[in-house]
Amino acid sequence: MSAKLQPAARVKGNRKDVWSIINEAAAASPNQPIVNMGQGFFGYNPPDFIINAAKQALDRVECNQYSPTRGRPRLLKALADAYSPLWGRQLDWQTEITVTTGANEASPHADSLAHSVAGMLSAFMAFIEPGDEVIVFEPFFDQYISNIEMPGGKIVYVPMHPPKEGGVRTLSAAEWTIDFDELERAITPRTKMLVLNTPHNPVGKVYSKPELEKIAALCVKHQIIILSDEVYDRLYYVPFTRIATLSPEVERLTITVGSAGKNFYATGWRVGWMIGPQELIQYVSAAHTRICYSSVSPLQEACAIGFEQAPAEDFWTTCVADMQQRMARFNAIWDELGLPYSEPEGGYFVMVNLSKVSLPADYAFPPHVAERPRDFKLAWFLIQELGVAAIPPSEFYTDANAHIVEDYLRFAVCKTDDVLEDAKERLRGLKKYIV
């Protein structure tokens, strides 16, 4: 191919990404159809009041046309009403919130789940100059990486450490910890931003208030912008603190990311938002205008109605109870098999430790799996032998730290009860490989 037709490095990538590997494995498995517990999309619809709002929006002329670049006033007002009580002060819908195309927004190698952290791309585009450093905890949501690299940012990784006894005992996801000295050592004069994710994908950790205070103190000391990815903010099973609410000094540095896709079981709607001080949000908004111009109008309207009606529908309480019930239903299989997992404090993923699973020594893995850490082999094996797909989390670590999670697999439990039961039945097939 002529050199001029070569793609730019930012979209090229030379290693097969996890989504291609898992989808190819699923297609090649003799166990069809596969039970897909890998991808974080919902196996069921948003509630009727939200679906009906979307249908009705399509009948309205103004809902089928461009929205203001910052978002539709009705959605901005609904977000301000929903989040002001959580912030403990009145948010200004005209200056402190901006609507984005999903939490992610746009990304060069958006995975097959078609999510992209649009809002987040805008935030990085707004503040990162080539060579600026961004601190990201491992494991990370994979889209951060390309979104930071696009404006030329340099990623500085700080690992989250799993519990030492994670291979032998089920422990709370709270036991995954940050070494704060390691974090402080990662900060340099070029550190511009820090990305936080709570409740966390894939670990299921909800950062405690003391942990957030330590992170925030470092960011205040070094004047680092905090990008707090809180897309699972309605799914927490322990007390949840929003870092922006710790103090006015912290709030001044914080952009909080939200996602209607996660909140309303509609990941394909691509509606997200950012909340923060006007001095930061205005530039996120400016970048968003250049990237997407504006976001999908009828679905913004539906999300506005979703927020307006959620309290009367008792939706936020129901969705926590519902997900906890799915978690309990699914995780019963690990208790039955004697395989430990990290008990999630939030979100809809569970990390299971499969160090007790012995893979047959002569098993024929394809070369692109054989060369990856053990979790890729575990994922491949589960797909081929049992017909259950899960995600190998070492994909969310740098090569140097991939070994930290090579015994884990991530399962998404946002699936119907039938699917969860089917997965459990198939996973019973692991018994003969457990030592």
Ligand SMILES: Cc1ncc(COP(=O)(O)O)c(C=O)c1O
């Ligand atoms: C931690 C995290 N942030 C952001 C996103 C993307 O959200 P959205 O689909 O609204 O772009 C996801 C989706 O999986 C996620 O897990």
